[in-house]
Amino acid sequence: MSGRLISVEGGEGAGKSSVMAAIRAAIESRNVEVVQTREPGGTAVGEAIRALLLDPAHTIAAPAELLLMFAARAQLVRELVQPALARGAWVLSDRFSDASFAYQGGGRGIDSALVAELERGFVGIKPDLTFLLDVDVRQGHARLAGRGGVRDRIEREREDFFERVRQIYLQRAAAEPARFRVIDAGAEQAAVVTAVTAALDAAIAAWT
Ligand code: Z5A
Secondary structure: OOOEEEEEEEOOOOOHHHHHHHHHHHHHOOOOOEEEEEOOOOOHHHHHHHHHHHOOOOOOOHHHHHHHHHHHHHHHHHHHHHHHHHOOOEEEEEOOHHHHHHHHHHHOOOOHHHHHHHHHHHHOOOOOEEEEEEOOHHHHHHHHHHHOOOOOOOOOOOHHHHHHHHHHHHHHHHHOOOOEEEEEOOOOHHHHHHHHHHHHHHHHHHHO
């Protein structure tokens, strides 16, 4: 099989961690190499940019935030994603360009045409399959509160920010039904994982 790019998206507390682990296991069980990564991050340069972006000590202007997200992504695509896909590996990414449309476009109000232009010019690839873990904003927030720990710069945004993020994700999923699988992430963890792996199995069957 040729290389594939699979992304997992969602608002805060959507439960990406357990879903990423289940997807990885399902692909590896087919004896396919999996390269797991995350955004922003995934390379030394990208992880340094991530630290800058999430540090609550910084006030970052929205356009600078957008460009930093794409700087990390441009590095990731060239250093990790393209080489992995070229050798036939499957890349599993915790977020990809859709997050910039949702957070910087929806959350910060940046024109989506600008985001699309950066995607076209500096990324050039889209995931083959994207799981959108959709959860009520308050429910997701409560999960993170239960997890504890310090909130990063973006997690400190207000509820209306995350409502806009959620709406843009859902709009993107509706506009690209062939790529997106919207999963009810408000359900219990085992049910979420079952729904994701069933959808993954169906997608893989369609590819082979
Ligand atoms: N960002 C951006 O603005 N623009 C971009 O282009 C990109 C990203 C790429 C960092 O991303 C931030 O960057 C993120 C978006 C922004 N900011 N926010 N907010 P990240 O993906 O690393 O950060 P995150 O979204 O905050 O990830 P997270 O906190 O790890 O979320 P999660 O993956 O959903 O967390 P989890 O550990 O899987 O689950 C959270 C808790 O809920 C945990 O205690 C679980 O046990 C519990 N949980 C999970 N599922 C369930 C269910 N089904 N029921 C009950 N409890 C559950």
